[in-house]
Amino acid sequence: MTKFSHRTNWQRSPNRLSALLGAVRENGSTITDLTLSNPTRCGIPYPDEMILAAMRQRAVLQYDPDPRGIPTARMAVAQYYRECGIQVDDDAILLTASTSEAYCLSFATLCDQGDAIAVPAPTYPLFEYLGQLSGVKTIPYSLRDDGHWSIDLESLEAACREGVKTMVFVHPHNPTGMFLKHDQFTLIKQMAIKYDVALIVDEVFRDYPLCEDVTRVTSTASEHEVLIFTLNGISKSIGLPQLKLGWIVVSGPDGQRKEAMERMEIVADSLLSVNAVVQHGLSELMLAGRGVRKQILDRIQTNLKDLQTTFAGTPLTLRRPEGGWYACVKIPNTRSEDEWVESLLAESGVLVHPGYYFDFHDDRTLVISLIPNPEEFKKGVDTMVRHIVGLS
Ligand SMILES: Cc1ncc(COP(=O)(O)O)c(C=O)c1O
Structure with a gap:
C-alpha cells in the first residue's frame, strides 16, 4: 500500500454545500452565483487585442531564466508602485507564479518544519492549506468588529509569545475589507522588533x-523598519488570474533585507516557476490592465450601492467594506447559517458563502462577491432578501 503524506490527508469528498450545488445543477435549475469572483467570468470588458499583443514577444522563444524574474518584468512591477507614489527598487522584487506561491516561498525562507505563523481570523480560507503544504502551523489572531474592523493586538501578541516566525496580514483583508491603519501598524512593527518576527503582508486587493x-x-x-515581505500579483491588480504572475517585495533594514533576498533567490532558483510569456509581456499587460482595474472598481461600487439600497428596511445588514471584492452580510439568527445557505440554494437558486468558511463564528454571516455582473447581482440580492424576509 502506498503511504501518502499526513499533510495531504485532507477531506476529499464534497462537503454538504458542494454536494447540494452538484445536485441542483444536475437538476438543470439555474443558479445565481453570488460567490463568483473570477473576473474573467463576470462580463467585465477586457482589452483582448492589447493582452494578446503583449504576449506575442519574440523574446519568449529563448530560455533565459533569472530566479528573481527577468529585469524588464521587475521594472514593470516597480513602475506599478511608482504610479501610486511608492518607491520600490527593482532589486527588491522577486517574481512568483502567483501570490499563493509567493506565500510558500516566504514560508520556506522564514520557517522550518513545525514552526508557527500568525494568521488573521476571520480569513479567506487559504492559510490552513498553504501552511500545511509548507509544514507550518497556523496560530490565529482575532479581528475585532466594534462597528469597524480592527486587529485585536492582544491576541496578536499572544501569538508572538507562542513563538511565531512571521505575522501575516491581508491589506485590505479578505473578506472584511479592513485596511491596516497607521496607529495599529506602528504597534505591530514594535511587536515585530520585540519578538524578532518578520511580517508578510498580502496586498492583492490594495487597488480596490x-x-x-x-x-x-x-x-x-x-517600509524599512522591520523585515517585510509584501505580496501582490496580477490576478487581482489587473484581473488576469489565468496568466499566473505574483511577486514579493522584500523591504527592511539593509542586512536583513539582503540576506532574505539571497535566501529567497535560491528557493526561487530551485523552482524557476514563472513562465517567459507573462514576464516578457508584463509591462504591456500592466498598461492594458489599468482599464480592467478601473472597470472592476466601478463594478464593485455599483454592486455595493445596490446592496445598500436593497437592504434598507430589511433585517439584513451590511458592514460597508473599506476595500476589496467582498461584502459580509449579517442575517437574522432565526435559522443557522447552514440552513439559510442551503435553503437559499435549494429553494431560491442563489449561491452564497456561509460565514464559517471564513472562520466567522457568530452563525449569522454570509459572504458574497461584489464583482458579478450588476444585473445578475441585483437579481441574486433581490431573491436573497425576499427569501430571508419571507422565512424570518
Ligand atoms: C487575500 C488573497 N490572497 C491571495 C490570493 C491568491 O492570489 P493568486 O491568484 O495570485 O494566487 C487570494 C485569492 O483569492 C486572496 O483572496
Whole structure:
C-alpha cells in the first residue's frame, strides 16, 4: 500500500454545500452565483487585442531564466508602485507564479518544519492549506468588529509569545475589507522588533479601496523598519488570474533585507516557476490592465450601492467594506447559517458563502462577491432578501 503524506490527508469528498450545488445543477435549475469572483467570468470588458499583443514577444522563444524574474518584468512591477507614489527598487522584487506561491516561498525562507505563523481570523480560507503544504502551523489572531474592523493586538501578541516566525496580514483583508491603519501598524512593527518576527503582508486587493481614509497604510512595500515581505500579483491588480504572475517585495533594514533576498533567490532558483510569456509581456499587460482595474472598481461600487439600497428596511445588514471584492452580510439568527445557505440554494437558486468558511463564528454571516455582473447581482440580492424576509 502506498503511504501518502499526513499533510495531504485532507477531506476529499464534497462537503454538504458542494454536494447540494452538484445536485441542483444536475437538476438543470439555474443558479445565481453570488460567490463568483473570477473576473474573467463576470462580463467585465477586457482589452483582448492589447493582452494578446503583449504576449506575442519574440523574446519568449529563448530560455533565459533569472530566479528573481527577468529585469524588464521587475521594472514593470516597480513602475506599478511608482504610479501610486511608492518607491520600490527593482532589486527588491522577486517574481512568483502567483501570490499563493509567493506565500510558500516566504514560508520556506522564514520557517522550518513545525514552526508557527500568525494568521488573521476571520480569513479567506487559504492559510490552513498553504501552511500545511509548507509544514507550518497556523496560530490565529482575532479581528475585532466594534462597528469597524480592527486587529485585536492582544491576541496578536499572544501569538508572538507562542513563538511565531512571521505575522501575516491581508491589506485590505479578505473578506472584511479592513485596511491596516497607521496607529495599529506602528504597534505591530514594535511587536515585530520585540519578538524578532518578520511580517508578510498580502496586498492583492490594495487597488480596490472603496472610500477615502488618510489613517490607512498605503502599502508596506516601502517600509524599512522591520523585515517585510509584501505580496501582490496580477490576478487581482489587473484581473488576469489565468496568466499566473505574483511577486514579493522584500523591504527592511539593509542586512536583513539582503540576506532574505539571497535566501529567497535560491528557493526561487530551485523552482524557476514563472513562465517567459507573462514576464516578457508584463509591462504591456500592466498598461492594458489599468482599464480592467478601473472597470472592476466601478463594478464593485455599483454592486455595493445596490446592496445598500436593497437592504434598507430589511433585517439584513451590511458592514460597508473599506476595500476589496467582498461584502459580509449579517442575517437574522432565526435559522443557522447552514440552513439559510442551503435553503437559499435549494429553494431560491442563489449561491452564497456561509460565514464559517471564513472562520466567522457568530452563525449569522454570509459572504458574497461584489464583482458579478450588476444585473445578475441585483437579481441574486433581490431573491436573497425576499427569501430571508419571507422565512424570518
Ligand atoms: C487575500 C488573497 N490572497 C491571495 C490570493 C491568491 O492570489 P493568486 O491568484 O495570485 O494566487 C487570494 C485569492 O483569492 C486572496 O483572496
